[in-house]
Structure formats: structure tokens, C-alpha cells
Amino acid sequence: MxxxxxxxxxxxxxxPSAAFGQADSGAEAAVNEGAVAxxxxxxxxxxxxxxxxxxxxxxxxxxxxxxxxGQEAIEAGLAVAIEMAEGSQMAITPGEIIPVxxxxxxxxxxxxxxxxxxxxxxxxxxxxxxAKVDGSWKIxxxxxxxxxx
Amino acid sequence: MRSAALAVCAALLTFPSALLGQADPDAxxxxxxxxxxxAAAWNAGNAAGIAALYADDATLLPPSGDAVQGxxxxxxxWKGVMDALPGVTVALxxxxxxxxxxxxxxxxxxxxxxxxxxxxxxxxxxxVWMLKDGSWQMxxxxxxxxxxQ
Numbered sequence: 001m002x003x004x005x006x007x008x009x010x011x012x013x014x015x016p017s018a019a020f021g022q023a024d025s026g027a028e029a030a031v032n033e034g035a036v037a038x039x040x041x042x043x044x045x046x047x048x049x050x051x052x053x054x055x056x057x058x059x060x061x062x063x064x065x066x067x068x069x070g071q072e073a074i075e076a077g078l079a080v081a082i083e084m085a086e087g088s089q090m091a092i093t094p095g096e097i098i099p100v101x102x103x104x105x106x107x108x109x110x111x112x113x114x115x116x117x118x119x120x121x122x123x124x125x126x127x128x129x130x131a132k133v134d135g136s137w138k139i140x141x142x143x144x145x146x147x148x149x
Numbered sequence: 150m151r152s153a154a155l156a157v158c159a160a161l162l163t164f165p166s167a168l169l170g171q172a173d174p175d176a177x178x179x180x181x182x183x184x185x186x187x188a189a190a191w192n193a194g195n196a197a198g199i200a201a202l203y204a205d206d207a208t209l210l211p212p213s214g215d216a217v218q219g220x221x222x223x224x225x226x227w228k229g230v231m232d233a234l235p236g237v238t239v240a241l242x243x244x245x246x247x248x249x250x251x252x253x254x255x256x257x258x259x260x261x262x263x264x265x266x267x268x269x270x271x272x273x274x275x276x277v278w279m280l281k282d283g284s285w286q287m288x289x290x291x292x293x294x295x296x297x298q
Contacts, residue, residue, distance in 0.1 A: 059256070061256075061273045061275065061293065062293070063212065063272075063293035063294060063295075064293075064294070064295070064296070064297055065295060065297075066295050067273055067295075098252070098277075100249045100250065100252045101249060101250055104249050104252075106252070106254070106277055106289070108208065108210070108289060125210050125216055125291070126291070127210065127275055127277070127289060127291045129247070129254050129275075141247075141254065141256060141275060143273070143274075143275045143291055143292075143293065144291075144293070145210065145211070145212035145213075145291065145292070145293040146212060146213065147212075147213070147214060147215050147216075148213065149213050149214070
């Protein structure tokens with residue numbers, strides 16, 4: 001009986017974690033909802049709403065400036081960017097979502113920025129690292145660049 | 150004995166996966182050595198040496214262009230950049246390393262210096278390293294310049 005128990009244990013340990021019915025961490029849904037929330041906030045010129053999506057010590061690494069850490073700095077930086085964008089609209093598309101363990105995810109996506117006059121302004125790509133903090137998903141590191149020459 | 154074996158088994162099953170498949174203790178070493186190898190290869194004009202650090206299915210996300218997919222294309226990309234920037238050397242510095250098990254996120258900074266010592270560019274990068282077949286490889290690599298546009 002002992003050997004049967006040990007064999008069962010060894011078999012269970014050898015199975016991939018998915019076989020245990022490990023709960024989906026919710027990363028995919030959170031990341032997809034996050035993309036909608038980020039672009040909606042940008043399109044509404046709401047820097048505070050964007051900043052709230054980041055973990056308190058989150059970092060945004062935007063082109064043309066030093067990295068910004070913390071919601072206050074992120075909000076201030078994005079407020080400037082939004083003002084300079086003069087009403088541009090963002091469309092954000094998560095292309096790849098890589099769950100990492102139960103409480104992290106890496107997102108690789110693309111964006112298109114359209115001017116207020118409907119003209120094409122910019123398009124590019126980003127990588128965002130998400131973490132589940134006290135049950136809710138927050139962006140911890142975010143970096144992007146333009147794909148335009 | 151059976152109950153003891155099953156108790157151990159149950160205890161093992163409830164541990165977070167990070168303890169079961171303990172995070173590779175050499176991630177920090179691998180990333181540090183990888184960064185040194187990357188800079189050394191660049192400074193020697195060795196595109197193959199740079200490409201060797203990437204996973205076969207890696208994605209490179211450079212500014213001013215589209216994403217580059219796969220090791221061969223990544224090698225060609227870096228060769229093209231080095232050909233366009235003769236004599237430019239790079240210095241890389243890891244600022245953070247988030248070890249998430251078999252995935253690690255590196256945040257760092259780079260400085261490009263011209264052949265005559267002039268400052269060419271400085272910026273920041275994020276690399277997603279993945280542990281594959283016992284070795285850490287660069288799977289996603291994105292950066293941007295911090296210089297004003």
C-alpha cells in the first residue's frame with residue numbers, strides 16, 4: 001500500500017500543473033480589459049485614470065524622456081504627453097499575453113495613434129509587465145516605441 | 150509509513166510552484182554574463198555573437214521599425230545597425246532583475262558612444278529572459294531612447 005501511495009504521489013507530482021485544474025489566474029481577461037481602459041482614458045484625456053492602472057511603484061519607460069516611477073510621476077508625465085497629443089486617439093491591441101505563474105503576466109502589443117483630424121499620427125509596439133496585487137492586476141513595468149522611421 | 154508519505158506528498162503539492170521547480174539560482178548570473186556578452190559582441194562588430202543570446206523564436210522590438218521575429222532575422226537586424234553605426238560602442242547596465250521562475254524580466258539602460266568619444270544616444274530597455282533547456286535566453290527585447298525628440 002505504501003508503494004502504491006508513493007507511486008500515486010510521484011505520478012501526481014510529475015503531471016503538469018494544468019492537470020491539477022489550477023485556476024486560471026485571470027491574466028488574459030485583465031490584460032485585455034486593461035488595453036481598453038488605457039486607450040479609453042487616453043482618449044478622454046484622463047491621465048489620472050491611466051496612472052491608476054499602475055502599481056504604486058510602477059515604472060513607465062516612454063521614449064524621449066527618462067523613466068517615470070510612481071503614480072504621481074506617471075500621471076504628470078502622461079498629462080504632458082496627452083496635452084502635446086492635442087486630442088489624438090489611441091487604439092491599443094494586445095498581441096501576445098504570456099501568463100507567468102499565478103500572479104504575473106507579460107503583454108506584447110501594438111498601438112495606433114490617430115490625430116484629432118483623423119490623420120495617422122503614429123504606430124508602434126509595447127511590452128507591459130503585469131502583477132496581481134491584492135487580487136487586482138496592475139501594470140508594474142511599461143515600455144513602448146514607435147515603429148515609424 | 151503510507152500516511153507519512155502521503156502527508157509529505159500533500160505538503161509538496163500545496164507549496165507554491167516556485168518552491169517545487171525552484172527558480173534557477175543562476176538567472177542573475179546568466180543575465181549579467183549575457184549583458185556582458187551582448188556588449189562585447191556589439192563592440193567587436195559580431196552580429197552572430199549578439200544573436201546567439203536570443204531564443205530561436207525571440208521577438209526584437211526596435212524603435213523606428215517593425216518587430217523582428219526569430220534569431221536569423223535578429224542577427225541580420227543587428228548587423229545592419231552596426232554597419233550603419235561604424236565605431237559606435239555600447240555600454241549596458243542592468244537596473245533591475247525580476248526573477249519570476251523560468252521567466253525573468255530585466256530592466257536596464259544603455260549608452261552609445263561614438264568613435265571619437267562623443268555621446269551618441271542613451272536610453273532604456275526591457276528584456277524578457279526565458280529559461281529553455283537549462284539556459285537563459287533573450288525572448289523579448291524592447292528599448293527606446295531617453296533623448297529629447
